[in-house]
Amino acid sequence: MSWWVGLLRRSWQSVPHTVLTPAAWLVVGLVAALNASRFVPTARPVDALGIALIVLGPLLLVVRRAHPPAVLVGCTAVLLGYLALGYPFGPVVVPSLVALAEAILRGHRRVAYVTTGVAVLAGLAIQIVVRGGAAGLEGRLGWLAWLAAYVAGCELWRARSERRAQAAAAREETARRQAGEERLRIARELHDVLGHHVSLINVQAGVALYLIDDDPEQARRALATIKDASRDLLREMRSTLGVLRGIDEEPPRAPTAGLGMLDRLVADNEAAGLAVSTSVDADVRALPRSVDLAAYRIVQEALTNVRKHAGAGRALVKVTAADGTLRVVVDDDGAGPPERPGEGGTGLVGMRERATALGGTLSHGRAPGGGFRVEAVLPLAGSGGAAVGAVGARSEEETG
Template identity: 45%
Template structure:
């Protein structure tokens, strides 16, 4: 699986139909040839056993040909090979290659997770052979031979269990990787959605304020409407540039980085200039020594300040705002105050404040919205370094 941003590309490992069909035919064909010739060869070396005949060949082919359906009907194949092998043994044909089909069927069935069917077939074949020979009065095997066959059957079952356990671990690791990539893709989609919300909300708010101002002045003082229209033009252009940059991350998945610079505190002055054109005077106070920040932290700090100013422009009846940035040893502290109308009670938290808090929490920080002593809104974010 290859994941780039929110796009997940699944690479199929399924073989083409023709190639898969050849593989399905190859196994039973090879086992049929080996089992038939092996059984005839064993008959020549075991003169005390029943001589080879057409019924022996039929029993051998029933088990080997049934392997064709091993991947689609493993349980049926296991019991088919077990029954044909049991009849073969009770008929006292020569011991030998007939066991190949049954061993392969049991091994594959247990490895695929059909443990009950596999182990039941092993026990049924072993007990059926031993008890059947006792009932028929043809039991010429020693205790050593009986225990040896039982041991070999147990070894076969435990080997199949070992491979099944390994297969499950591989599949579990693959599922874990897929879930991790899906989780990362979801986080990336959420991050892009937050970026789009912040960009659109901020610039549309500025455009709305400037448009209202222009409409108010166009008839009474038309010469003063020009700055407002110019601000609308700049805000809309800036919005288009940022939207193009964000959408470009989705479209140009083969690029190592977006073409436009990532929004960070180095663009704070540009943000404040655009906000000031909307009629909100913004003062910036920096404590400590400014220094480069990790990309995620830098972007989150910029977006928190941007969203705070957007809330002030949209909702607060304020003429000025103060942005304080403190570079501490362990955390970056952001504080945004406005001089809006005096209100009482806790501030109402809309999508803007919730989104800012999610950004801070994702970085292991905190964000609070409270009232200043004068009753205006104060946003304080602590982002750990």
């Protein structure tokens, strides 16, 4: 028995509503027409012409979604013709009401209101001239009140449909914007991670090749640095690609990137031949996570640029927290990145995007004492911002 129910359900779902609604009202109209003489004996009997008009209205509804105004005008003309010929009033009016609702819902409101107004005036004229004078006007006025309520309901439904469409469009736009922001974030992460580790591996590989015969011990240390850098690179790449796949297989065991790993970043750069000094005047453990990550990546990318482009031998990293902001400054004694048109290379653009994403700023240019400077000012949002600004100093010096 259940397979019969499933067959009927699938059959019902396979029938398009553009055909189902006209077919239903066609059946209702024909049944009402065949029994009209018993309920309205004074009206003109429904003959072949009357049946043709009853059939024509539902047939026009088949194309109501493709041509709402034309179908409304056609159904209204059929209805007025039917009433003008003296046939009994009944379900023949329904196709016009369906066409009116379709026109309003599709936004053809002016055509709908003009056609409805013309139909009402023509109907009153037909009632006075053809269908018994003013005797039935009281009932027609009641029907007009019902028609006004029907139009109001159609307008409410149209407004509700528009709100739902706008909400769906807003949700889609929000999802699209969030996806774009996530892609940009992942692109920045990949750029910073690859730039730092790959450049470090490249430098150490060159050192190992150059010293493998003359100083095997130094070459061995360079290879060990390559191993550590490649391991870190694989770990961070795996974490980032896991976000792309949308999975978290297990909680991360390695520390997440942040200013707490500044010592390790300094050691990596010194292993590549860049002496880095640091001065930290903030409690990095109290930093908001987004600010901590952005500050670390800015320092990482700035030092990578120093190694790759500046030709510098030393760099100084200063981190200070005051007045609700975190200030990160990276100075070097080199020539700075190569001149490029516009705002600089991808690294500088990525650092600026990280800063502006948090409502901060990033500037770069010649340092006051010579060399090149990258400076970021990041607002400390959320809990922990006030605590960081009040923390005492913690300084450390790393020598090459």
